[in-house]
Amino acid sequence: MKYQNLHIQTQREFPNNARTAGFGWLVRAGYLTRENEILPLGKHFIERLQNLSTNPSFFSLLAFPFLQNEHETFFALETGSTEIAHCASCNYTERIELAQFRKTPFSQEEQLPTEKVLTPECSTIESLANFLNIPKEKTAKALMYTRISDNQFVFVVVRGDMQMSESKLKNTVGDIRMATAEEISNAGAAAGYASPVGLNTKRAVIVVDDLISQSPNLAAGANETGYHLLNTNCGRDYSPAIVADLIQAKAGDACVNCGNLLSTFATLYLATRSIFNFENILLALAENHHDEKGLTFSKSAAAFDVYLMQIPGKQLDTRAKAEEIYGQLQAAGISVLFDDRDERAGVKFNDADLIGCPMRITVGEKNLKEEMVEIKERTGKENQPVKVEDIISFLKK
Numbered sequence: 001m002k003y004q005n006l007h008i009q010t011q012r013e014f015p016n017n018a019r020t021a022g023f024g025w026l027v028r029a030g031y032l033t034r035e036n037e038i039l040p041l042g043k044h045f046i047e048r049l050q051n052l053s054t055n056p057s058f059f060s061l062l063a064f065p066f067l068q069n070e071h072e073t074f075f076a077l078e079t080g081s082t083e084i085a086h087c088a089s090c091n092y093t094e095r096i097e098l099a100q101f102r103k104t105p106f107s108q109e110e111q112l113p114t115e116k117v118l119t120p121e122c123s124t125i126e127s128l129a130n131f132l133n134i135p136k137e138k139t140a141k142a143l144m145y146t147r148i149s150d151n152q153f154v155f156v157v158v159r160g161d162m163q164m165s166e167s168k169l170k171n172t173v174g175d176i177r178m179a180t181a182e183e184i185s186n187a188g189a190a191a192g193y194a195s196p197v198g199l200n201t202k203r204a205v206i207v208v209d210d211l212i213s214q215s216p217n218l219a220a221g222a223n224e225t226g227y228h229l230l231n232t233n234c235g236r237d238y239s240p241a242i243v244a245d246l247i248q249a250k251a252g253d254a255c256v257n258c259g260n261l262l263s264t265f266a267t268l269y270l271a272t273r274s275i276f277n278f279e280n281i282l283l284a285l286a287e288n289h290h291d292e293k294g295l296t297f298s299k300s301a302a303a304f305d306v307y308l309m310q311i312p313g314k315q316l317d318t319r320a321k322a323e324e325i326y327g328q329l330q331a332a333g334i335s336v337l338f339d340d341r342d343e344r345a346g347v348k349f350n351d352a353d354l355i356g357c358p359m360r361i362t363v364g365e366k367n368l369k370e371e372m373v374e375i376k377e378r379t380g381k382e383n384q385p386v387k388v389e390d391i392i393s394f395l396k397k
């Protein structure tokens, strides 16, 4: 393709809204606008990536460190919007809200009799644990929802020291919304002091985290404002309809596979199975392939294999020769960006570095007199003189 047909406009300055280096270079090189819209050069690159994505080793070809589970692929990036949990030891990778981890039950203790106690102004786990002078893991936290499909009231119990994952709950019971005050009182519960004990199970489905059934003697609400129950025991005092993993993993939890500590961080989401987010893949490529002059895409994934440019001559028509080479390269199946502008050599060299094709061919008068051109790898230092007739075999080796 020709430079002018793609209407490429490179930029001298980094956009001041660039949150990452990769985004900044993509804007400067003319792949994207500052507003993150894809320009023709970016569209062309994405089309090539789409063709490449039929290859089963697609992500390996892109030559950047990606993270993968059975069905999804991610790229670690501070500004990414998908948080994952990851085990560096066994490579376990999962979205944070769905990640599993090893839970540690407390040591077994005898089930004690339930006791109703006055707990004024203890409507949060923190205030309750403080008031009773017990650790938060000795409390049961109640969360109340209504299932959207059938308006079923759903009463959830997790340990007070843990955070429920709404995604895990949805996977267990279906789509839900927060229950209204009216729905809570209809089920016989009291907001802030809600308990699974004594709940009207005709009106409420009790769902507990799998650790609750192994956690004896928890303090829970008494379904009466200002009161809690000490020593509630799942199975003895109430019977859950569903027991499932409902807890959101956090950094430092033990990996479900190997027990090593999980870390959590932001990523760019790249794909679910063979459904790709090519705009994010383009950004991940740019994050990983750039230097101080611009983008440095690899041979396996670049907008074009070759950047072809000519320097105007005084005696020889370098332009005509460059056109001829352009035709030959295309006929040989090599993808070429031909810089067909009447610009100074320095401008073209800069733009070639910005755009980041893996190879650059320069057609200049001095070399052409000996039927030679100069070829430079984008990441290499040296210009190499190559005979015009050998260009294709040089590029293909």
Ligand SMILES: [Zn+2]
Residues within 6 Å of the ligand: 087, 088, 089, 090, 091, 092, 255, 256, 257, 258, 259, 260
């Ligand atoms: Zn692991």
